Amino acid sequence: MDSGLDFDSFARLARARRTHMIVDRDRPVGDDVIGQLCELATWAPCHKKTWPWRFASLTGDARARLGEAFAADMADRDFGDEGKREKTRTKYTRTPNILVVGCAPDAKPTIHDENRDAVAAGVQNLLLGATALGLASFWSTPPLIDSPCALDLCGFAADDRIVAVIYLGHPNGTVEVPVRPTPAVTHLT
Numbered sequence: 178m179d180s181g182l183d184f185d186s187f188a189r190l191a192r193a194r195r196t197h198m199i200v201d202r203d204r205p206v207g208d209d210v211i212g213q214l215c216e217l218a219t220w221a222p223c224h225k226k227t228w229p230w231r232f233a234s235l236t237g238d239a240r241a242r243l244g245e246a247f248a249a250d251m252a253d254r255d256f257g258d259e260g261k262r263e264k265t266r267t268k269y270t271r272t273p274n275i276l277v278v279g280c281a282p283d284a285k286p287t288i289h290d291e292n293r294d295a296v297a298a299g300v301q302n303l304l305l306g307a308t309a310l311g312l313a314s315f316w317s318t319p320p321l322i323d324s325p326c327a328l329d330l331c332g333f334a335a336d337d338r339i340v341a342v343i344y345l346g347h348p349n350g351t352v353e354v355p356v357r358p359t360p361a362v363t364h365l366t
Contacts, residue, residue: 191352194308198271198315200346205236205273206312211345217306218278218299229292230299231279233331239243240269243277243342246326247319256321265320272315276344278303279337296340303343313348316341 189362215232235243244266251262268319269275280296283289307314319339320329328337 186339190257190305190309194304195352196315197313197352198344199348199350200272200313201349202273204347206345214303214306218303221295221298223295224291226287227292229335230296231333233273233277237275240275242330243327244269246315246330247324250321251325272344272346276343276345277331277339278341279333280340282336300341307345313346315344
């Protein structure tokens with residue numbers, strides 16, 4: 178099969194991906210680009226074809242409402258101190274776009290786990306796509322993966338779980354290349 182992309186080009190793309198939020202806060206990523214990235218995420222392996230990914234794109238005031246939603250549920254559960262909740266209220270406004278990626282559950286534990294794996298693989302597709310488009314990205318873990326207020330704000334079902342909160346923007350700076358350890362590989366024959 179000819180993918181049209183050689184290994185060295187793909188490796189350069191993967192190695193070029195940086196995690197950062199050094200972005201132009203006044204220049205949002207267009208809805209069409211967000212749609213392309215979400216579609217790309219759906220090409221991740223999905224063992225039982227459950228299509229578990231959920232997406233919500235937040236811009237403008239919706240980003241602050243996401244912070245308020247998380248902070249409300251954090252207070253409700255006595256999760257984190259007030260300083261952590263206050264930071265949560267404002268941190269999603271650091272980039273012009275926030276993409277919340279959720280995952281549908283499954284009653285069978287193995288499929289439930291595979292769904293999350295598929296969504297995580299989809300997030301990597303999305304991040305690589307963002308890099309290919311010249312965007313900055315940052316994959317953040319939500320304070321609560323099952324935040325009722327945040328799930329409702331995003332239009333997700335009450336039993337969905339949030340896998341990623343992705344910060345997106347047009348970069349206006351760079352970050353250093355991180356050092357990666359050489360992987361330890363066990364070869365068996």
